[in-house]
Amino acid sequence: MKEDRIATHGLLLTIDVGNTNVVLGLFQGDRLAHYWRLATSVSRTSDEAWIMLKSLCDSEEIDTGQIDGMAISSVVPDLTSIFADMARDRLNIKPYEVKAETAPSLKISYKDPTAVGADRICNAVAGYDRCGGPLIVADYGTATTFDVINRQGDYLGGIITPGIELAQKILRQSAARLPKVSLQFPPKVIADTTETSIQAGILYGAVDKLEGLCRRIWDELGESGHVMATGGLSPLIAQHTEVIDTVEPNLVLEGLRILFSRHG
Numbered sequence: 001m002k003e004d005r006i007a008t009h010g011l012l013l014t015i016d017v018g019n020t021n022v023v024l025g026l027f028q029g030d031r032l033a034h035y036w037r038l039a040t041s042v043s044r045t046s047d048e049a050w051i052m053l054k055s056l057c058d059s060e061e062i063d064t065g066q067i068d069g070m071a072i073s074s075v076v077p078d079l080t081s082i083f084a085d086m087a088r089d090r091l092n093i094k095p096y097e098v099k100a101e102t103a104p105s106l107k108i109s110y111k112d113p114t115a116v117g118a119d120r121i122c123n124a125v126a127g128y129d130r131c132g133g134p135l136i137v138a139d140y141g142t143a144t145t146f147d148v149i150n151r152q153g154d155y156l157g158g159i160i161t162p163g164i165e166l167a168q169k170i171l172r173q174s175a176a177r178l179p180k181v182s183l184q185f186p187p188k189v190i191a192d193t194t195e196t197s198i199q200a201g202i203l204y205g206a207v208d209k210l211e212g213l214c215r216r217i218w219d220e221l222g223e224s225g226h227v228m229a230t231g232g233l234s235p236l237i238a239q240h241t242e243v244i245d246t247v248e249p250n251l252v253l254e255g256l257r258i259l260f261s262r263h264g
Helices: 047-060 077-091 118-131 164-174 194-221 234-238 251-263
Strands: 011-015 021-028 031-037 069-076 135-140 142-151 155-162 225-232
Touching: 011 047, 011 077, 011 251, 021 047, 031 077, 031 251, 047 077, 069 077, 069 118, 069 251, 118 135, 118 155, 118 225, 118 251, 135 194, 135 251, 142 194, 155 164, 155 194, 164 194, 164 251, 194 234, 225 234, 225 251
Parallel strands: 011 069, 135 225
Antiparallel strands: 011 021, 021 031, 135 142, 142 155
């Protein structure tokens, strides 16, 4: 086996490992050339991860031999090691894992900086790189997070709430007679069926949560700024509010690229 190497050119593989989805992206320079969104599976082995990556690349006629760098953001520790092993064993590269200790360019004001999730670090770095501060990044994942970056680019902290899909799941688990509904906005808030009542509560509730928390954050900060939304459901929410200024569905991947260029 050859020694690990840290690459400086070619294709950069970025992996955002969340509780619900794993998103893989391939960057050519600063351009996101390809990306794929897959279901998270903690039972996956490093060999299976390699087969999955190879199959995805083959489907786009991408030579995996061109991948000479990998950056990973993970909130699932078991999968972190699996993808790291894949990078070393199959790609012969040393993976760069984002965490507070490996991202010194971001000043983190959390009482315990190591407690800040890798995805939130990536969002803060990429969001500030795109539009400066003050900035709120709302990430619609398994949890909905609100991260606050000041004018100087420092990460101040934020808010964690149950995500939209998680709220729907918990509602069904706790009330057996309630049906599963599609995540689409109903035509009116005062709903006249059980299905649209659930949709109104979850989705209009998510919009009001966004608008109310952003207002409280700006009041506490003493100035207002830009609101950026990311995550799979961010385009849906953005269609129903004027608070969101920018939607960047793959912000974590962009943050991985930036951090790799600085510290990888």
